[in-house]
Amino acid sequence: MKEREKTGRRAGGEKPLCLALAGNPNVGKSTVFNTLTGLNQHTGNWPGKTVTVAEGFCRGGREKIKLIDLPGCYSLQSDSPEEEVARDFILSGEADAVIAICDATCLARSLPLALQVIERCPKTVVALNLSEEARKKGITIDAARLSEELGVPVVPTEARSGKGLRRLLTEAAAAARSGEKGEVLPAATPAEDQVRRAAELVRLTAQHGEEGYSPRDRRLDRFFTRAATGVPVMLLLLAGVFWLTIAGANIFSDALGDWLMGMELPLYRGLCRWGLPLWTADLLAHGVYRVLAWVVSVMLPPMAIFFPLFTLLEDAGYLPRMAFNLDACFKKCRASGKQALTTG
Numbered sequence: 001m002k003e004r005e006k007t008g009r010r011a012g013g014e015k016p017l018c019l020a021l022a023g024n025p026n027v028g029k030s031t032v033f034n035t036l037t038g039l040n041q042h043t044g045n046w047p048g049k050t051v052t053v054a055e056g057f058c059r060g061g062r063e064k065i066k067l068i069d070l071p072g073c074y075s076l077q078s079d080s081p082e083e084e085v086a087r088d089f090i091l092s093g094e095a096d097a098v099i100a101i102c103d104a105t106c107l108a109r110s111l112p113l114a115l116q117v118i119e120r121c122p123k124t125v126v127a128l129n130l131s132e133e134a135r136k137k138g139i140t141i142d143a144a145r146l147s148e149e150l151g152v153p154v155v156p157t158e159a160r161s162g163k164g165l166r167r168l169l170t171e172a173a174a175a176a177r178s179g180e181k182g183e184v185l186p187a188a189t190p191a192e193d194q195v196r197r198a199a200e201l202v203r204l205t206a207q208h209g210e211e212g213y214s215p216r217d218r219r220l221d222r223f224f225t226r227a228a229t230g231v232p233v234m235l236l237l238l239a240g241v242f243w244l245t246i247a248g249a250n251i252f253s254d255a256l257g258d259w260l261m262g263m264e265l266p267l268y269r270g271l272c273r274w275g276l277p278l279w280t281a282d283l284l285a286h287g288v289y290r291v292l293a294w295v296v297s298v299m300l301p302p303m304a305i306f307f308p309l310f311t312l313l314e315d316a317g318y319l320p321r322m323a324f325n326l327d328a329c330f331k332k333c334r335a336s337g338k339q340a341l342t343t344g
Contacts (some may be wrong), residue, residue, distance in 0.1 A: 005222075016063070017060075017063060017064075017066065017096050017176050017177070018068065018094060018176075019096065019098070019173075019176065020067075020095040020099065021033055021115075022099070022100050022117050023100060024110045025073075026103075026127055027103040028103070028129040028130055028160075029101045032127065032168075033161055035162050035165060036067060037056030038056075048083050053068065054069035055068065058169070063173060068095065071086055076090070076113070077191050090117065094319070095121070097123040097175045098116035099125050099127055099168065099172050100125070101126075101157075102126060102127065102129065104129060104133070104139065104141055105130050107128075107202050108198055108202045111198035112195050112198045114126050114150075115189075115197060115198060122152075123175045123178070124152050124175070125154075126147075126153070126154045127155050127156075127164075128143060128155065131163075131164070132158045132161070137208075138208055139207070140208075141156070141207075142205045142206075142207075146204075150201075150202055155171055164336055165242065222327075225321055237313070247307060249299065251301075253302075260283055261290070263293075264289060267284075267289055268282070271285055325337070
């Protein structure tokens, strides 16, 4: 911790404000971080930890601010590596304030973590991210009422467009500067009570349009998660993705391999013309280049096909439904369905 404090000091010796970003996976936390910090960031593993943490700098007016993007987690009261990192940093008291980022489209799921953060660190600001998606689904959240109930500032944000982020930064900086640095409090409320409190707050502050909460999503949920259709559809989609990856990769690998291997002889001749010894030219052209060309032609096409396809499934909202379908199977191994997918 002390080493990070030293690296974050300004040239004049003044320590910048330290703000931590906490939230569930896939609530746009990293998008908020990237939008505020731009390219002024780095990632790394803190001593004794294997979870990647991002640190970056930005400015709130004339003041320099250090942002810590804590790993996405669902609770501060369990023992997964991600939650240990987030909890340990918040409990360390190094952060001058915490920004708890919630998903405005599914407030009941992300609000329990915000309640835990507020309980342990009173200098907290809540960001209602994905506000534009919530409006598309006919969801209206009374941010002022929610702020009154929570006792902390609540700021609607749209991380992709940057709307509300400057206000969020201003509120967090004001909270960090307010009064003396308070002591981080231990957890006192059971997680079950936090979930019930979150549900109550959603009933008090969130309203849905007259047409109901995204009927189209409800129909898709029933189709993709029903026992009779969920697993067969999941297997067909995964089989389709793998088939397209393998079949497409074979075509592109052959074409790419022929092109790259065709460059081997001209490269060898060029090296010889440059006056290199024959054994050196042979080593570089028929050794290093041939191996590199073979690896690229074999590995690049499958990656270029598989990852975009999986990204399409993620953007379409199917991957969380797949995790739901796998949850019962994973529980038999004392795991969770969300472990079938990478989150962040």
